[in-house]
Amino acid sequence: MERKIRVLVAKPGLDGHDRGAKIVARALRDAGMEVVYTGLHQTAEMIVESAVQEDVDVIGLSLLSGAHMTLFLDVTQLLKKKGIEDVLVVGGGIIPEEDVPKLKKAGVTGVFGPGTHCEEIVEFIRKNVKR
Amino acid sequence: MNEIVAKVLKGDARSIARLITLAENNDPDVMSAMKDIHPHTGNAYVIGITGVMGSGKSTLIYELTREYRQQGLKVGIIAIDPTSPFSGGALLGDRVRMMELATDDGVFIRSMGTRGMLGGLTSAVYDVVEILDASGKDIVMVETVGIGQAEVDVIKIADTTLVVLVPGLGDSIQTIKAGVMEIADIFVVNKADRSGVEQTIAEIESYIDIANTDRDRKTPVLSTIAKESKGISELIYEIDKHREYLKKTKRFDAQRRKRYEAELVEIIRKRLMDFIFDEPKFTGKVESLIDQMSKKEVDPYTAADEILGKILK
Ligand SMILES: Nc1nc2c(ncn2[C@@H]2O[C@H](COP(=O)(O)OP(=O)(O)OP(=O)(O)O)[C@@H](O)[C@H]2O)c(=O)[nH]1
Numbered sequence: 001m002e003r004k005i006r007v008l009v010a011k012p013g014l015d016g017h018d019r020g021a022k023i024v025a026r027a028l029r030d031a032g033m034e035v036v037y038t039g040l041h042q043t044a045e046m047i048v049e050s051a052v053q054e055d056v057d058v059i060g061l062s063l064l065s066g067a068h069m070t071l072f073l074d075v076t077q078l079l080k081k082k083g084i085e086d087v088l089v090v091g092g093g094i095i096p097e098e099d100v101p102k103l104k105k106a107g108v109t110g111v112f113g114p115g116t117h118c119e120e121i122v123e124f125i126r127k128n129v130k131r
Numbered sequence: 132m133n134e135i136v137a138k139v140l141k142g143d144a145r146s147i148a149r150l151i152t153l154a155e156n157n158d159p160d161v162m163s164a165m166k167d168i169h170p171h172t173g174n175a176y177v178i179g180i181t182g183v184m185g186s187g188k189s190t191l192i193y194e195l196t197r198e199y200r201q202q203g204l205k206v207g208i209i210a211i212d213p214t215s216p217f218s219g220g221a222l223l224g225d226r227v228r229m230m231e232l233a234t235d236d237g238v239f240i241r242s243m244g245t246r247g248m249l250g251g252l253t254s255a256v257y258d259v260v261e262i263l264d265a266s267g268k269d270i271v272m273v274e275t276v277g278i279g280q281a282e283v284d285v286i287k288i289a290d291t292t293l294v295v296l297v298p299g300l301g302d303s304i305q306t307i308k309a310g311v312m313e314i315a316d317i318f319v320v321n322k323a324d325r326s327g328v329e330q331t332i333a334e335i336e337s338y339i340d341i342a343n344t345d346r347d348r349k350t351p352v353l354s355t356i357a358k359e360s361k362g363i364s365e366l367i368y369e370i371d372k373h374r375e376y377l378k379k380t381k382r383f384d385a386q387r388r389k390r391y392e393a394e395l396v397e398i399i400r401k402r403l404m405d406f407i408f409d410e411p412k413f414t415g416k417v418e419s420l421i422d423q424m425s426k427k428e429v430d431p432y433t434a435a436d437e438i439l440g441k442i443l444k
């Protein structure tokens with residue numbers, strides 16, 4: 001029986017830079033994970049519905065525009081509303097230090113700033129997947 | 132009946148998704164679930180979409196799905212991408228072209244890696260098609276890149292197979308497996324906004340003239356511009372026509388029967404292989420036989436007989 005960690009990588013919001021997201025997606029693949037890449041401009045509904053259909057263990061959100069608070073929280077709130085508790089949510093991008101505790105409290109369990117090594121993200125995911 | 136199966140039959144997305152995961156992982160629970168799923172299958176029409184990498188397969192699926200949704204049909208999509216043989220991971224990127232469908236509850240999209248296990252993909256895809264079928268989808272589309280034998284095998288699940296090529300063919304025919312050209316029920320030349328469409332169509336038609344002389348149906352060649360939603364209703368028309376042809380000539384049931392035969396063979400093959408290669412009492416034996424073969428102490432057939440003799444006895 002073969003179990004693989006499945007990760008949905010999404011970019012909510014309006015900014016058009018997905019280089020970072022793609023680098024992370026590739027690193028996760030190289031670490032043996034199955035990465036469902038969904039591309040730019042995703043709404044919280046699209047992300048959560050895709051995560052349900054793909055039955056992922058992890059949702060990875062990437063954002064550069066600074067609207068992370070609302071956009072990340074839209075996703076975690078929608079997950080809560082749907083009663084989905086076994087999906088780990090991590091976020092990356094330019095996130096001010098003071099927002100990190102708030103994000104973690106809201107369910108974005110891992111928060112990664114620019115310059116984070118991909119291995120760190122891989123390690124974090126491996127340690128924290130919920131099933 | 133299994134609780135998860137009951138929910139799948141009602142079309143519940145989370146249960147469908149979870150059961151697919153179990154099938155992909157070869158979970159032992161899947162066997163009993165599929166027992167309850169199977170009687171509810173056979174309604175979905177299965178369309179395979181294969182062809183050259185980057186030819187617009189996912190964009191075409193998105194466009195076809197929009198049309199089918201307007202007809203009030205429910206659609207399941209299985210998008211297969213290669214698993215990296217080095218890491219065992221996979222980058223599944225087909226959804227990018229289909230995100231507009233994510234929130235439509237009449238559409239269910241699942242991305243899968245080939246996972247590269249001895250035919251493991253094929254048996255899982257049979258299950259996934261059956262799960263989507265039983266969940267009430269009228270159409271199930273399966274996307275694969277037409278490069279490897281595994282992909283060719285997978286697409287044989289389909290009732291109608293589309294092979295997608297692009298203008299400037301010459302080389303693009305070469306990049307797909309010869310077997311892929313042969314399984315086409317309809318050829319699609321996508322990206323017809325580019326130059327060289329006529330020449331490409333001519334090349335495909337000359338291929339068809341050579342390849343299927345003995346058939347009572349000529350494989351149609353269509354051109355589309357998926358990115359601009361052009362040629363889509365013509366494509367749907369040809370798919371419908373092929374479906375009617377299969378029904379009229381009684382090929383439909385024969386083809387489905389072949390699919391069940393292939394599935395049965397696949398399951399037996401897989402379980403036998405697992406039995407031999409995962410069973411501790413056999414692994415040692417297999418290893419030592421390979422060593423003996425290397426040292427020329429035993430020939431390959433005798434070695435195989437030794438293993439098979441242990442099972443067949
Ligand atoms: N010019 C042109 N580009 C197109 C057309 N259809 C799709 N594309 C573009 O071709 C690229 C690949 O499209 P996909 O739909 O992802 O192709 P695919 O065959 O699914 O790709 P893989 O799954 O990676 O093999 C995208 O950038 C599309 O926007 C078309 O009709 N004309």
Ligand SMILES: [Mg+2]
Pocket residue numbers: 188189190224225274
């Ligand atoms: Mg694709």
